[in-house]
Amino acid sequence: MTFEYExxxxxxxxxLAFDIAPGETVALLGPxxxxxxxxxxxxxxxxxxxxxxxxxxxxPLTVRGxxxxxxxxxPHDRQVSLLAxxxxxxxxxxxxxxxxxxxxxRGDSRSGSRAAADQWLREVGIEELADRxxxxxxxxxxxxAAVARALAADPxxxxxxxxxxxxxxxxxxxxxQTLRRVLAExxxxxxTHDALDALLLADRVIVIDGGEIVDQGDSSEVLARxxxxxxxxxxxxxxxxxxxxxxxxxxxxxxxxxxxxxxxQPHEGDxxxxxxxxxxxxxxxxxxxxxxxxxxxxxITHLEPHGGQIRVxxxxxxxxxxxxxxxxxxxxxxxxxxxxxxxxxxAVYGT
Amino acid sequence: xxxxxxxxxxxxxxxxxxxxxxxxxDGAEGTGVEDTTLTVYAASSxxxxxxxxxxxxxxxxxxxxxxxxFAGSSxxxxxxxxxxxxxxxxxxxxxxxxxxxxxxxEGADPVTFASNTLEIAVPPGNPAGVQGLDDLxxxxxxxxxxxxxxxxxxxxxxxxESAGVxxxxxxxxxxxxxxxxxxTTGEADAGLVYVTDVIAAGEDVEGVEFPxxxxxxxxxxxxxxxxxxxxxxxxxxxxxxxxxxxQSILQDAGFAQAP
Amino acid sequence: MTGQPVRVGVPTxxxxxxxxxxxxxxxxxxxxxxxxxxxxxxxxxxxxASQEALLLSLRTSGTSTLLCIAFGVPxxxxxxxxxxxxxxILRSLxxxxxxLPPVVGGxxxxxxxxxxxxxxxxxxxxxxxxxxxxxxxxxAQTFVAMPFLVVSLEGALRTAGQKYEVVAATLGAGPxxxxxxxxxxxxLPxxxxxxxxxxxxxxxxxxxxxxxxxSLQGVTRTLPLEIYLLRETDAQAAVALSLxxxxxxxxxxxxxxxxxxxL
Numbered sequence: 018m019t020f021e022y023e024x025x026x027x028x029x030x031x032x033l034a035f036d037i038a039p040g041e042t043v044a045l046l047g048p049x050x051x052x053x054x055x056x057x058x059x060x061x062x063x064x065x066x067x068x069x070x071x072x073x074x075x076x077p078l079t080v081r082g083x084x085x086x087x088x089x090x091x092p093h094d095r096q097v098s099l100l101a102x103x104x105x106x107x108x109x110x111x112x113x114x115x116x117x118x119x120x121x122x123r124g125d126s127r128s129g130s131r132a133a134a135d136q137w138l139r140e141v142g143i144e145e146l147a148d149r150x151x152x153x154x155x156x157x158x159x160x161x162a163a164v165a166r167a168l169a170a171d172p173x174x175x176x177x178x179x180x181x182x183x184x185x186x187x188x189x190x191x192x193x194q195t196l197r198r199v200l201a202e203x204x205x206x207x208x209t210h211d212a213l214d215a216l217l218l219a220d221r222v223i224v225i226d227g228g229e230i231v232d233q234g235d236s237s238e239v240l241a242r243x244x245x246x247x248x249x250x251x252x253x254x255x256x257x258x259x260x261x262x263x264x265x266x267x268x269x270x271x272x273x274x275x276x277x278x279x280x281x282q283p284h285e286g287d288x289x290x291x292x293x294x295x296x297x298x299x300x301x302x303x304x305x306x307x308x309x310x311x312x313x314x315x316x317i318t319h320l321e322p323h324g325g326q327i328r329v330x331x332x333x334x335x336x337x338x339x340x341x342x343x344x345x346x347x348x349x350x351x352x353x354x355x356x357x358x359x360x361x362x363x364a365v366y367g368t
Numbered sequence: 369x370x371x372x373x374x375x376x377x378x379x380x381x382x383x384x385x386x387x388x389x390x391x392x393x394d395g396a397e398g399t400g401v402e403d404t405t406l407t408v409y410a411a412s413s414x415x416x417x418x419x420x421x422x423x424x425x426x427x428x429x430x431x432x433x434x435x436x437x438f439a440g441s442s443x444x445x446x447x448x449x450x451x452x453x454x455x456x457x458x459x460x461x462x463x464x465x466x467x468x469x470x471x472x473x474e475g476a477d478p479v480t481f482a483s484n485t486l487e488i489a490v491p492p493g494n495p496a497g498v499q500g501l502d503d504l505x506x507x508x509x510x511x512x513x514x515x516x517x518x519x520x521x522x523x524x525x526x527x528x529e530s531a532g533v534x535x536x537x538x539x540x541x542x543x544x545x546x547x548x549x550x551x552t553t554g555e556a557d558a559g560l561v562y563v564t565d566v567i568a569a570g571e572d573v574e575g576v577e578f579p580x581x582x583x584x585x586x587x588x589x590x591x592x593x594x595x596x597x598x599x600x601x602x603x604x605x606x607x608x609x610x611x612x613x614x615q616s617i618l619q620d621a622g623f624a625q626a627p
Numbered sequence: 628m629t630g631q632p633v634r635v636g637v638p639t640x641x642x643x644x645x646x647x648x649x650x651x652x653x654x655x656x657x658x659x660x661x662x663x664x665x666x667x668x669x670x671x672x673x674x675x676a677s678q679e680a681l682l683l684s685l686r687t688s689g690t691s692t693l694l695c696i697a698f699g700v701p702x703x704x705x706x707x708x709x710x711x712x713x714x715x716i717l718r719s720l721x722x723x724x725x726x727l728p729p730v731v732g733g734x735x736x737x738x739x740x741x742x743x744x745x746x747x748x749x750x751x752x753x754x755x756x757x758x759x760x761x762x763x764x765x766x767a768q769t770f771v772a773m774p775f776l777v778v779s780l781e782g783a784l785r786t787a788g789q790k791y792e793v794v795a796a797t798l799g800a801g802p803x804x805x806x807x808x809x810x811x812x813x814x815l816p817x818x819x820x821x822x823x824x825x826x827x828x829x830x831x832x833x834x835x836x837x838x839x840x841x842s843l844q845g846v847t848r849t850l851p852l853e854i855y856l857l858r859e860t861d862a863q864a865a866v867a868l869s870l871x872x873x874x875x876x877x878x879x880x881x882x883x884x885x886x887x888x889x890l
Contacts, residue, residue: 061797092796093805099797105790109812118808122800170798442859510759512841517859538759539841540848542856550841554743555758 020174020204024059024069024079031055031228037174039074042205044219044236046212046248051225053208057176060206061099062092073097073173093122098172102183104163106151112162113138113147119170130169137165141195157188161195168199175200177207181214190364193217212240212254213292217366224248237290255298255334257291266291266365274311276363289365297362298336300329301355302346311363313356317348331356405433406601407453411441411460411588413484413544416568418458420617425608432601440543441519448473448593455602458590458609461519465589475592475599480626481609482588482618484562486520486527488576489551489569496557501533501578504558512547512556515540520547523584524560531580548573562586564622587626656873663870664863671867679845680853681871687761687849688829691768695825698769699776700818704810706777707784725774732770733838740766741839763840764847768829775828776821783817784810820883827879831872 023034031052037043045053058064059079060071068082078095080088098119106115113134120130138144141161151159160180167175180196181189196218200207207219215222215236222239224232232239232248237258239248257274259266261283266274274291283289304312315331320343322328327343329336336356338346348354406425410418415438422434437444437454441464448454448468457474458481459465465478490498496509504511513535514521521540528535538556541547544565550556552572566575590609592602608614615625664671671677706718724732739745740757750757757763787810795809796802811818833851840847842856850872857865 061793063793091802092793093799093801095797096799097797098799099794101790101794103790105794107791107795107809107812109815118795118800119798122795122798122804122808166798176797440859446862512759515842515856515859517856537843538846539843541842542837542852546837546842549838553737553741555737555741555841 021072022056022060024066024071026055026059026064027067029055033225033230035223035230037204037206039204040202041221042200042207042219044207044209044215044222045225046209046215046222047225052228053225057099057178057208061097061176062090062095065089096173097176098167098170099176099178100163100167100180101178104159106159106162108151111147112149112151115151115162116166116169118166134169137169140199141165156184157192160184160192164196164199173204175203175205177205179208179210182210216240216290253295255293255295259289259291261285261287261289272313274363275360276365277361278365283365291363291365293358293363295328295335295337297358299357300336300338300346301357304355305357311358311360315354315356317350317352317354319350320348403431403433404598404601405435406455406598406605407435407437408456408605409437409444409448409454410458412438413460413562413564414458417617417621421609421614424613425605453595454593455596455598456590456592456605458588460588462587462589465591473594475594475596475602478589478591479606479610480587480589482623483626484564484586484623485581486523486560486584487563487566487581488578489548489559489561489566489573490557490576491551491554492571492574494574498558498576501531501580504535505533507536510557511535511537512539512541512550512559513537514544514547515542518543519586520544520562523586526584527580530583567622585627659866659870659873662866664867667863668867671864672871676844676853677868680848680850683845683848684830684850687764687768688826691765691772691829692822692826694769695773695776696822699773700780703777703780703784707781721777722774724771729771729832729834730838733767733835736767736770736835736839759841759847761846764836764849767835767839768832771832771835772825772828775824779821779824780814780817783814787813823879823883827876830875
């Protein structure tokens with residue numbers, strides 16, 4: 018009951034292999050042109066590899082150049098659904114009929130597939146939009162409908178191709194929460210650029226660069242200790258793992274970080290992670306007294322220019338401040354300082 | 369068919385150009401007296417014969433060029449009524465010539481110069497075994513005739529009526545050419561066309577004569593035109609058509625003498 | 628938004644040839660309207676021959692449009708969605724009737740479906756006589772009208788792209804389901820305007836019909852053939868019928884434009 022992938026597409030220079038356990042979500046990270054889309058295309062049956070073998074639940078989907086006979090199961094017969102950046106809802110069908118498309122194609126009755134579609138719309142929180150046309154939906158609503166449609170097809174494997182890349186940043190957190198809920202217990206390949214997606218949605222991360230795997234492992238481990246430049250780049254977010262205690266994140270070192278818990282609320286004692294961008298960090302030389310804000314004492318390891326700003330790094334965290342502020346503070350590697358972050362800027366997620 | 373269209377088009381364009389420049393053209397013509405052009409409008413069924421007569425006319429008249437414009441008689445009359453410049457008009461029937469004389473466009477009174485009768489044209493080998501007009505009455509013969517609206521169709525109608533034969537054609541065509549085409553391709557078992565058409569078609573069709581054809585003799589009139597700038601030359605052309613030279617060419621093509 | 632956009636890249640002199648061109652196309656239509664014998668208009672249209680010709684034209688054009696859809700849609704799909712050796716040549720050949728003189732089309736059809744044609748004997752054996760039948764009219768119209776549908780639909784298919792079809796396939800829809808539930812509905816406006824153009828072309832078909840099908844009232848004499856014949860005896864009636872065809876053509880183009888606008 019596993020997804021096994023192994024394929025070479027010579028003219029795209031992509032040659033890699035990996036397995037996914039049932040119910041596991043794997044994030045494929047990598048820069049543009051790394052080969053992520055090729056993996057999805059081969060898996061969905063849209064591209065024949067030069068050599069390769071792809072199986073799902075022990076059933077060969079694509080076999081080429083192996084000892085067994087060559088084989089290519091057509092896309093519609095693979096039980097592999099694909100959700101792309103764009104929702105691509107069929108413009109001539111209502112939202113309900115879009116979601117019912119999968120069940121209907123499988124041969125379910127009209128009423129049966131509509132009932133199933135209704136169920137899925139409720140699951141993604143847009144049941145009231147069932148009768149609308151796709152053109153009448155916002156970007157976020159349309160992508161929710163697309164998620165419902167992909168799931169309603171009851172795939173054994175779900176492929177997500179940067180599902181939130183085309184969305185307004187204002188609606189991504191809510192959709193991410195929804196995906197987190199509906200993807201649990203499913204076998205999923207998630208292509209993303211966003212470390213937060215990898216961290217929150219995936220159990221495991223595979224980092225691809227130049228057509229091969231350069232890093233892989235447990236999401237939070239890979240992102241916390243990036244071994245490739247790309248991972249470091251996209252893992253630019255600050256992440257502090259800990260346990261949820263008394264409405265705050267308690268780190269292993271005993272530090273308390275207050276943040277803004279996402280939905281669903283973590284329970285007391287849950288493993289959680291506090292996440293915040295470097296730009297949310299202010300740097301002080303002395304601890305600000307009597308403030309409700311989080312102040313973390315750090316030792317600066319290095320300073321580097323970063324997009325017109327100065328990136329101030331410590332072993333685990335980084336801050337982004339203006340060059341003027343850096344000059345005024347007279348920061349240098351080895352300096353001790355305080356990173357101060359407002360609680361409202363910190364997101365807390367269960368892991 | 370194509371040829372007819374192109375000749376007609378050329379004539380219309382020429383007519384238009386000539387019409388536009390007629391006011392100022394006199395002076396220009398004066399400088400080039402050497403070549404005189406005689407324009408002859410003639411029914412399509414006269415194509416082969418009038419080309420020959422035209423050559424003969426040119427041979428006996430130095431510096432004269434005969435320009436022939438062939439089309440359906442009714443098309444030609446329509447063009448003449450719209451003011452197309454021509455010197456001679458030869459019609460395939462008297463009805464169309466009457467349209468012309470009704471408006472007083474003729475130079476001298478029309479004279480009949482030939483006649484033509486209908487004949488049954490059948491594909492080589494006569495697959496349907498047509499022997500006479502009676503054989504054309506049944507549904508088992510694919511008969512193609514001219515539509516009653518055009519001269520050959522009117523003649524067909526007349527022949528059928530006087531013979532008391534009810535024709536049941538599968539198609540009523542626009543022109544003799546169209547009827548003949550249906551027979552030569554073997555689509556039709558028989559077609560009613562003129563004797564001259566059967567001769568002109570050569571080996572592509574066979575002719576079956578029938579006595580009843582005498583009830584509709586088609587008479588060809590010719591006339592000079594009032595607007596002709598070469599009235600004398602035009603009259604000489606008409607004279608040639610009526611003279612032995614013209615008549616023998618016509619009779620070789622199957623035309624009978626005018627009654 | 629307020630304000631008026633400024634015209635850029637259209638020199639003033641360009642309007643003179645543009646207007647002259649428009650006048651060249653429109654004046655003949657005006658001339659037909661001016662020459663129409665309005666006092667006798669409805670009498671002329673009411674004649675048995677005219678009515679039979681009009682009905683025959685509508686009937687045959689409708690049938691040929693259906694045939695164009697039945698065969699043109701699969702052709703457009705194959706041309707737009709597959710690639711094989713010689714496809715470019717095949718496309719050009721299939722579109723040939725667009726530029727071929729209709730008379731040539733008629734002659735070609737004659738040598739194919741005529742009694743002595745390529746397939747004529749086969750039909751004869753089956754007891755079907757194509758020559759001089761309404762079927763021949765429909766064949767001639769379908770022959771000349773098909774490319775209009777294929778061209779317009781192939782364009783729509785290429786514009787629509789394949790992304791929706793890919794999504795449908797990954798949702799478990801087989802090729803036939805994808806075609807029926809996704810491809811066709813998406814290109815429906817293109818199909819509609821293609822069908823309208825094909826209908827219009829069928830309605831105006833003359834050369835191939837007169838060459839291939841013949842001309843008999845109620846059987847093969849369509850409106851354009853009737854107009855051509857009427858010129859011999861009653862030019863005014865021919866003008867009146869011409870105006871009917873002009874009106875139908877204007878309606879058809881209006882409809883096709885609307886179809887495009889909704890794309």
